[in-house]
Amino acid sequence: MTASTTRRTTAAKSRIAAAGAIAVAGAMLLTACGDQTDSGKKDTAASADANKAPLFDxxxxxxxxxxxxxxxxxxxxxxxxxxxxxxxxxxxxxxxxxxxxxxxxxxxxxxxxxxxxxxxxxxxxxxxxxxxxxxxxxxxxxxxxxxxxxxxxxxxxxxxxAGVSIYTPKGKTQGIKTWDDLCGKKIVVQRATVSEDLAKGQAKKCPAGKKLAIESFDNDQQAQVRLRSGGADAGSSDSPIAAYAVKTSGGGNDFELVGETVESAxxxxxxxxxxxxxxxxxxxxxxxxxxxxxxxxxxxxxxxxxxxxxxxxxxxxx
Missing domain, CATH: 3.40.190.10 (Periplasmic binding protein-like II)
Structure with missing residues (x-):
């Protein structure tokens, strides 16, 4: 086989390969277009479903x-x-x-x-x-x-x-029934809540020598853990949260509600x-x-x- 024949054969193979590549690319392009059309139909269908919702508009x-x-x-x-x-x-x-x-x-x-x-x-x-x-x-x-x-x-x-409730370790209420009864005690609350606001307000009312200590946490679960471990005398949360904690924590054996719910809002x-x-x-x-x-x-x-x-x-x- 001459060098010229070899070059022609190589060139022919290259043209065949190129044609094949173009065909594959074309097929891929058609497939991609088909996918986009299907996706568009799905998006349109999803949008139509959303528009059926009574208040979407x-x-x-x-x-x-x-x-x-x-x-x-x-x-x-x-x-x-x-x-x-x-x-x-x-x-x-x-x-x-x-x-x-x-x-x-x-x-x-x-x-x-x-x-x-x-x-x-x-x-x-x-x-x-x-x-x-x-x-x-x-x-x-x-x-x-x-x-x-x-x-x-x-x-x-x-x-x-909802209102705001106080709860204590079960069987250890220490006579706590109202916010005034918290003077001289320590309470745990979640930061930036109404419970924390009430605790701060109560602390200002307590007499010298009977200050209310307040420990605030990022979330209510942390406050509950602190109270459960004996690190405080009472906790305060919104009424549904306090009631749920009393009902479920420790199978209902960890906490008890004390006093009345206040500050309904x-x-x-x-x-x-x-x-x-x-x-x-x-x-x-x-x-x-x-x-x-x-x-x-x-x-x-x-x-x-x-x-x-x-x-x-x-x-x-x-």
């Missing part, structure tokens, strides 16, 4: 487009929100969020955070809403903490009523002040599940019927 377009409401939440506050034995987010708020999602045609996704950072996360646009057993107060509406303006306030869609879903359309859509969705009975089913599941409301209101806290 009330959502802001940005939420409609992404199909998700991101929720900032302290997921350590059973039974309102917590991690179950499988590590899934469970509780009153997640179940209510699922019901709201059916009305609005979008998913509600919980993201864990410490309670005292949720409002700042909302301001920073890390979340669309904060839903975390958060009491609706005028201070939070106005962005005030400890009497000082710290930032933009939030709007609340109120959906439940609404829980609210917090929404940025500049997102009025989302607040309005959430209010409409909450009223829809109150009306259709899904709301009552969720509360009954968690034994929380006592805090039920008959109407979702905006900024009803005082």
């Amino acid at each position: 009330q959502l802001p377009k940005a939420i409609q487009d992404k199909g998700v409401v991101k929720i900032g939440s302290d997921i350590a506050y059973a039974p309102v929100e917590f991690k179950d034995k499988s590590g899934n987010t469970a509780g009153i708020d997640p179940d209510l969020a699922d019901a709201l999602g059916k009305q609005l045609g979008v998913k509600f996704e919980f993201e864990n955070g410490t309670f005292d950072t949720l409002v700042t996360g909302l301001r920073a646009k890390r979340y669309d809403i904060a839903m975390s057993a958060m009491t609706d107060t005028k201070d939070r509406q106005n962005g005030v903490e400890d009497g000082k303006k710290v930032g933009e306030g939030v709007d609340f869609v109120d959906y439940y009523t 609404p829980y609210g879903i917090a929404v940025a002040k500049d997102n009025k359309q989302l607040s309005s859509a959430l209010q409409a969705a909450m009223n829809a599940i109150i009306k259709n009975g899904e709301y009552a089913k969720v509360l009954a599941k968690w034994g929380a019927e006592s805090g039920a409301v008959t109407e979702a209101k905006l900024n009803g806290g005082s």
